[in-house]
Amino acid sequence: MSHGKIREEKNCLNCGHTVEERFCPHCGQENIEPRQPFYFLFTHFIEDFTHYDGQFWKTIKYLLFQPGKLTREYLSGKRQLYVAPVKLYIFISFITFFVPTLFPHSEDNDNETTEKHSIQKQKEDKKEQIAKIVDSIKSGIASDSQNKNDSIFIGGNGVSKIQVLEEVISKKKILSTHKDQFAILGATSMKQYDSLSKTGGRNYASLRPFAKKIFYLQDRGLKRKEIVGRFVETFIHTFPKALFVYLPIFAFFLWLFHSKKKWWYFDHGIFTLHYFSFLLLSTLIFILGSHLTSTFPSYTILTVITGLCYTALFFYTCAYFFIAHHRVYENSKRISIIKGSILFIVNFIGLLLMLMILSYISFITMH
Known part of the structure; x- marks a missing residue:
């Protein structure tokens, strides 16, 4: 793997020591030319995070498909082979935040929103005018001598009060509660x-x-379905924030339920970082799947397959914690299931409360 053109000089530009091969034996800096092509900025960034030598992909493989193994390897001292837990979590969190911004937003354009607002305003004006006539008829102001020519203007059209009353009695659509509101x-x-x-x-x-x-x-002209869609989108995007806030709390509960002599809070923190990194990856997969399936035609078979995939992902995410907990803490299956169930329930309630609070704040501040 080449990070850049190697310098012919053998002195390290960072510490001055002699560099026999590629890296300085004293400080570890790579002995490459200080000036590189512009694309090097991007390739170097990708290489630093993905480590094409296999470090990144091996970490992701263990994280996704072998629950608990990555944590065990790290705690046993095998750390050079894998991405550091904090760096891994920050990178996956960044990707989970960044990727959804690449997709078109569900919000309508300004012209459509303005048109909807205008139509909605007209409907509200019609309702208010009709309601006034209905109230006047009910209070006896409208006498029996009133003729059909006694009319009002609704939307530029002359409509008699008798016609309005007949429309109300027959429950026309203009006075009914809109299903999209x-x-x-x-x-x-x-x-x-x-x-x-x-x-x-x-x-x-x-x-x-x-x-x-x-x-x-x-x-603003948004319908019920559009508002619900925005709320779901906000809820999904709030999930990484809730996980970050809940990190130390999750590790604290693990510390409470395990031996203080054998397991340090640091160990629980590593387990938490790996588990939450997996949850972020699951969220990212769900987001990508949602945007991908939205481009598919609405065939029944595709809907069924998509539903089965989402269901499988949900159950795997739930089972992941129990498998990882059993492998890392090496309890018997019975003890691991009992402890894991209690921890899962307690943290599920705590995380749910955190999500509710953050989702409420995000929804209130949503534009």
């Missing part, structure tokens, strides 16, 4: 929500930030 505690707009919250109690106050964001997105 959210209704929160009976409200379909922020104005209605604020009105209901005056007598609604604490539920309205606690859900107000969530309702405000929902109605804001709907006012």
Whole structure:
């Protein structure tokens, strides 16, 4: 593997010692020319992370397909053959964050959003005008002598109040609750929500930030399906952040459930870094699979195959922890299953709470 053109001089540019071969025996720096072609910046970056000599790919192979082996190898002192745990986690986390940005965003373009907003505004205006007429009829303001020529203008067209009432009674689509919109505690707009919250109690106050964001997105012309899609996308992208925050907590629970003399907190940290790196890789595979399958035609057989693949990935991700825990901590299968189950449940609840908090924050700040 060549990282660059080797210098003819045998003095190390870093420490001044004599370099007999490629690397300085004193400081380890490679004795290459300080000036290289421009593409060297990129090839050197890739080589540093992937180590074409097999270090990176061997690490990924063990991480994905041999749960626990990478941690055992590292703790036993075989560290030069594999990527360091912290470096591995940072690199995989970076890729998991970066790759989704390469795909087209699900958000509609500005023209479509503006058009949707205009249509939505017209519908709201029609509803308000019709509601006023209905209220006037109910209160007796509209008398029996009212004729069909007593009309209002809705969307530029003259419509008699009798026609409006008939439309309401026959439950026309214009007054029905839209299937592509959210209704929160009976409200379909922020104005209605604020009105209901005056007598609604604490539920309205606690859900107000969530309702405000929902109605804001709907006012921009987004439909229910689009909002849900954005939330799912935000949830998936929040997962790496939640894992990073939860790293020391996960290692702490491992420390509590194992011998303090045999296993140091450092050992649990290595196990945690490797396990969370696997979870990030699983998330990345899911993201790539989602974007890939979205380009496929909607055939039943493809949908079934995709569902089976996602199900298999989910169960493998769950089983991975138990297999890795058994191999690393070398307990009997019975003890390993008991400890692993308790740790899995405790950390699942803790991670779920972390995800809920971060997802809520991400959703509220979403544009």
